[in-house]
Amino acid sequence: MFYRQTGNFSASYAQDARIFPLALDRVALLVLLAFAVLVVPNVASHWMLMAILVPWLVLSLAAMGQNIITGYTGQLSIGSAGFMAVGAFACFNFMLRIDGMPFLVAVVLSGLTAALVGVAFGLPSLRIRGLYLAVATLAAQFFIVWMLENVGWFTNNDPAGVMTAQPMVILGFHFDTPAEKYLLVLAIVGVLALAAKNMARSNIGRSWMAVRDMDVAAEVVGFRLMRTKLLAFAISSFYCGVAGALFAFAYLGTVEPSAFSILLSFQILFMVIIGGLATILGSFLGAAFILLLPIFLANFFHFVTGGVFDQALLSAFEVMLFGAFIIFFLIVEPHGLARLWQVAKERLRLWPFPH
Amino acid sequence: MTPLHMFAEVVIGGLMTGLMYSLVALGFVLIYKASTAFNFAQGAMVFFAALTLVGFTELGVPFWFALVLTVGVMILLGVATERFVMRPLVGQHEITLFMATIGLAFVIEGLAQLLWGVEVRRMDLGIPDVPIEWFLTNTGLLITQFDFFAATVAAVLVATLAIVFSRTKVGRGLRAVADDHAAALAVGLPLQRIWMMVWAVAGIIALVAGMLWASRAGVQFALVFLALKALPVLIIGGFTSVPGVIVAGLLVGVAERMFEVYVGSPILGGGTEAWFPFIFAILFLLVRPEGLFGEKIIRRV
Amino acid sequence: MAKRRIGDVILKVENISLAFGGVKALTDVSFDVRECEIRAIIGPNGAGKSSMLNVINGVYHPQQGRITLRGEVRRRMDTHRAAEQGIARTFQNIALFKGMSVLDNVMTGRNLQMRSNFLLQVLWWGPAQREDMEQRHKAEEVIEFLGIQHVRKTPVARLPYGLQKRVELARALAAEPQILLLDEPMAGMSVEEKQDMCRFILGVNEQFGTTIVLIEHDMGVVMDISDRVVVLDYGRKIGDGTPDAVRNDQAVIDAYLGVAH
Numbered sequence: 001m002f003y004r005q006t007g008n009f010s011a012s013y014a015q016d017a018r019i020f021p022l023a024l025d026r027v028a029l030l031v032l033l034a035f036a037v038l039v040v041p042n043v044a045s046h047w048m049l050m051a052i053l054v055p056w057l058v059l060s061l062a063a064m065g066q067n068i069i070t071g072y073t074g075q076l077s078i079g080s081a082g083f084m085a086v087g088a089f090a091c092f093n094f095m096l097r098i099d100g101m102p103f104l105v106a107v108v109l110s111g112l113t114a115a116l117v118g119v120a121f122g123l124p125s126l127r128i129r130g131l132y133l134a135v136a137t138l139a140a141q142f143f144i145v146w147m148l149e150n151v152g153w154f155t156n157n158d159p160a161g162v163m164t165a166q167p168m169v170i171l172g173f174h175f176d177t178p179a180e181k182y183l184l185v186l187a188i189v190g191v192l193a194l195a196a197k198n199m200a201r202s203n204i205g206r207s208w209m210a211v212r213d214m215d216v217a218a219e220v221v222g223f224r225l226m227r228t229k230l231l232a233f234a235i236s237s238f239y240c241g242v243a244g245a246l247f248a249f250a251y252l253g254t255v256e257p258s259a260f261s262i263l264l265s266f267q268i269l270f271m272v273i274i275g276g277l278a279t280i281l282g283s284f285l286g287a288a289f290i291l292l293l294p295i296f297l298a299n300f301f302h303f304v305t306g307g308v309f310d311q312a313l314l315s316a317f318e319v320m321l322f323g324a325f326i327i328f329f330l331i332v333e334p335h336g337l338a339r340l341w342q343v344a345k346e347r348l349r350l351w352p353f354p355h
Numbered sequence: 356m357t358p359l360h361m362f363a364e365v366v367i368g369g370l371m372t373g374l375m376y377s378l379v380a381l382g383f384v385l386i387y388k389a390s391t392a393f394n395f396a397q398g399a400m401v402f403f404a405a406l407t408l409v410g411f412t413e414l415g416v417p418f419w420f421a422l423v424l425t426v427g428v429m430i431l432l433g434v435a436t437e438r439f440v441m442r443p444l445v446g447q448h449e450i451t452l453f454m455a456t457i458g459l460a461f462v463i464e465g466l467a468q469l470l471w472g473v474e475v476r477r478m479d480l481g482i483p484d485v486p487i488e489w490f491l492t493n494t495g496l497l498i499t500q501f502d503f504f505a506a507t508v509a510a511v512l513v514a515t516l517a518i519v520f521s522r523t524k525v526g527r528g529l530r531a532v533a534d535d536h537a538a539a540l541a542v543g544l545p546l547q548r549i550w551m552m553v554w555a556v557a558g559i560i561a562l563v564a565g566m567l568w569a570s571r572a573g574v575q576f577a578l579v580f581l582a583l584k585a586l587p588v589l590i591i592g593g594f595t596s597v598p599g600v601i602v603a604g605l606l607v608g609v610a611e612r613m614f615e616v617y618v619g620s621p622i623l624g625g626g627t628e629a630w631f632p633f634i635f636a637i638l639f640l641l642v643r644p645e646g647l648f649g650e651k652i653i654r655r656v
Numbered sequence: 657m658a659k660r661r662i663g664d665v666i667l668k669v670e671n672i673s674l675a676f677g678g679v680k681a682l683t684d685v686s687f688d689v690r691e692c693e694i695r696a697i698i699g700p701n702g703a704g705k706s707s708m709l710n711v712i713n714g715v716y717h718p719q720q721g722r723i724t725l726r727g728e729v730r731r732r733m734d735t736h737r738a739a740e741q742g743i744a745r746t747f748q749n750i751a752l753f754k755g756m757s758v759l760d761n762v763m764t765g766r767n768l769q770m771r772s773n774f775l776l777q778v779l780w781w782g783p784a785q786r787e788d789m790e791q792r793h794k795a796e797e798v799i800e801f802l803g804i805q806h807v808r809k810t811p812v813a814r815l816p817y818g819l820q821k822r823v824e825l826a827r828a829l830a831a832e833p834q835i836l837l838l839d840e841p842m843a844g845m846s847v848e849e850k851q852d853m854c855r856f857i858l859g860v861n862e863q864f865g866t867t868i869v870l871i872e873h874d875m876g877v878v879m880d881i882s883d884r885v886v887v888l889d890y891g892r893k894i895g896d897g898t899p900d901a902v903r904n905d906q907a908v909i910d911a912y913l914g915v916a917h
Contacts, residue, residue, distance in 0.1 A: 013792045013793065014785065014789055017788070017792070074448075076450050076454075124637050124640060132640060134586070135586050135587060136633075138583060138586065138633055139630060139633030139634050142633060143629075143630040143633070145629075146626060146627070146629050146630050149626075150623065202784065202788060203767055206760055206763060207764075207767065209753060209756055210753050212755060213753035213754050214751050214752075216735075216751065217751035217752070219715075219736060220735055220744075220745060220751070221739060221744075221764050221765055221767065221827065221831070222736060222739035222740065222768040223764070224736055262583075266457065266461075269454070270458075273454055278755070312473040316464075316466075316467075316468035316469040316473065317465060317469055319461050319464055319465035319468075320461065320464075320465025320466055321465070322458075322465075323457075323458040323459060323460065323461025323462035324458070325458070326455070326457065326461070327439075327440055327455050327462070330447075330451055330458065331440075331443045331444060334447075
């Protein structure tokens with residue numbers, strides 16, 4: 001009875017278009033943010049921050065990128081890890097070769113580089129529809145990783161092919177403790193999430209969804225197919241590029257091509273399917289799901305078998321479970337965890353009444 | 356060895372690889388023709404089939420019996436897939452079906468390793484990988500007995516499928532189903548039975564491909580990525596054309612090999628097979644969007 | 657009823673021929689449309705009526721013929737150009753964006769009126785936000801005109817057929833078109849729904865002076881509301897004139913209308 005929508009009237013269109021129309025939602029978000037910024041860095045353990053929270057945030061960002069191209073625009077892309085790799089290596093090279101390059105500028109530039117690469121590979125989709133684009137993005141994935149492994153310039157001709165990421169410095173402040181890294185990533189991801197939400201609810205978002213739902217009608221209504229798709233590619237790749245840079249710099253600490261394999265691309269795709277296509281919340285939920293499931297499974301098996309189990313078998317089981325979840329969500333709840341969340345909230349709105 | 360000899364061997368090597376691609380792509384075409392679903396799990400099925408066969412023989416089951424058992428398992432797998440994955444998703448967006456088959460691929464891979472373990476195995480079909488004397492002495496070319504065997508098997512399979520599709524009642528039914536589900540139902544075609552059959556046959560094709568490929572490369576996880584290579588083949592050949600896919604597979608195999616031998620290894624550092632087929636397919640598409648033999652898509656609004 | 661003044665020829669198609677592979681959809685069809693009039697296209701199924709609209713709109717490109725829009729002659733129309741030039745349309749099989757709500761669908765109709773740039777939209781700030789609100793206002797006017805306020809936030813896929821057709825009309829109207837192409841707007845509707853739709857169409861024509869080209873099977877509707885009629889049969893034009901003239905034309909009667917017994 002506290003969480004209700006009745007009596008909650010919008011007096012203007014601006015009010016109606018708010019991201020969180022319910023007052024209680026806004027309060028909850030502020031509390032959550034305050035918690036995330038003030039409490040978490042001080043109480044969370046090193047492991048919690050570096051193994052859970054930071055990768056979760058970074059992968060959510062990549063999932064947002066994937067969501068933009070697949071969820072909103074309906075174009076299947078299986079190359080997000082490749083674009084992440086572009087971002088990571090671009091960031092490394094910008095920092096390496098340009099003296100005094102500020103970290104944030106490098107991140108933005110790497111995003112833009114990834115966007116350019118994304119557009120280059122996305123151009124074929126303009127003439128061909130549907131599954132053909134998946135092939136173009138696969139091409140991107142394999143080609144990019146091969147390039148980064150074989151063309152020495154990218155790795156500064158390091159024989160091992162694995163470079164240490166430079167420290168992240170903004171305005172003289174070094175971000176090297178886990179808590180500091182976490183806050184930096186939180187800030188960047190937060191800003192980009194807000195930007196994505198704004199895009200989704202504005203004309204850009206509508207143009208994407210129109211192309212997804214029926215591209216002929218979208219053209220008839222006046223949307224330019226080519227521009228809309230290219231913009232979606234560019235922004236999606238930008239997000240993946242920034243995520244890649246953060247993945248390397250804030251999480252792994254190293255910059256290597258093998259971290260950005262086709263398996264990661266599939267994982268990111270799974271994140272948006274399970275989390276909920278065409279939702280920003282879904283990107284976060286899906287990333288959490290994919291990240292936490294292996295940990296949960298490992299603990300579960302440990303508990304059940306008393307610590308005696310074959311790691312390889314566990315991996316195989318994990319793989320099976322992921323696949324099963326994908327199929328399950330596609331059949332039962334194609335709108336993913338985000339929709340389940342929404343349904344829960346709606347029930348809460350009626351509580352304690354049944355309907 | 357003269358450059359001409361080397362060239363011929365590169366081409367032959369490429370043709371052999373290409374044949375494998377065609378075989379796997381054939382499974383895709385079959386399913387796509389019948390249900391316009393793109394079965395990403397075909398590669399996983401190849402892996403699963405090979406692993407199951409080897410697994411059975413390791414348990415002591417005699418080869419031929421193991422083969423029969425594996426065929427049975429693949430049919431079962433196909434039927435289960437149709438029943439539990441494809442049927443609930445009937446009528447959905449093409450992309451949804453594709454993503455479901457990605458999930459399916461993961462399930463099958465995980466299941467294969469769960470059942471039979473993760474070590475790399477050898478597949479021994481009893482046909483030695485020994486050069487055929489006649490070829491060697493008369494033309495100086497290295498073609499092994501196994502190459503010949505594989506080519507024959509593939510050719511027979513392809514021919515059989517082609518005939519079934521165009522001449523028999525079943526084949527006609529399949530094509531009707533591919534064109535329009537509702538219409539096919541309206542004329543009384545048993546949709547579900549046809550789909551189950553299609554998936555079962557795809558499973559058998561996967562088994563054949565798995566046997567042939569694994570004999571060369573061993574039964575290992577990398578087999579799964581075969582599916583990905585089949586994608587460029589499908590794109591170039593057109594998703595719905597059996598002859599197209601054969602030609603495209605051979606084309607891709609040869610092109611990939613030639614690029615790697617003449618450009619990739621000497622100049623670029625090797626390993627270009629990882630991406631060449633894909634880039635090749637994209638470039639091809641820019642010139643001819645519907646592939647070699649695919650149907651031009653006319654959209655009625 | 658305010659009498660609107662029918663103006664000069666605003667759209668003309670000449671010798672349009674369209675074929676798909678071996679199937680000839682249209683053969684040598686010519687007719688014109690005057691500003692502010694309601695022009696109906698009638699004919700049996702498969703006569704090429706929808707194809708004709710698709711040619712005008714740029715969805716199909718004819719192999720032969722010309723399209724003249726406000727004096728500008730073209731060999732073929734480009735969909736985007738058509739939209740920019742003020743042509744909007746509805747489709748026989750409802751081409752709504754199924755993943756969006758009613759309001760969002762109608763708002764897509766406003767997209768050509770939106771000018772604000774990308775960066776500002778991302779920030780949802782200042783001019784971008786104001787413009788979105790302005791367009792919302794305009795969209796709401798159309799929604800009110802068609803009486804679909806109560807479902808504005810509903811995903812269109814959940815609406816009944818009749819309401820979906822209204823939403824599609826709303827999306828077309830939201831673009832403030834000069835020429836409205838309607839493809840069987842009343843198909844599958846009950847008598848009351850048809851009357852409502854007629855009222856809307858007439859209202860749009862009278863209030864905004866919109867030229868309307870309308871494909872319709874219901875002869876009562878056609879005779880009632882249209883100013884002139886084109887009759888197509890097997891891709892050819894077999895009649896062209898006022899409703900009365902066409903009704904009494906022998907060729908039309910033979911091919912399509914039949915005679916009252």
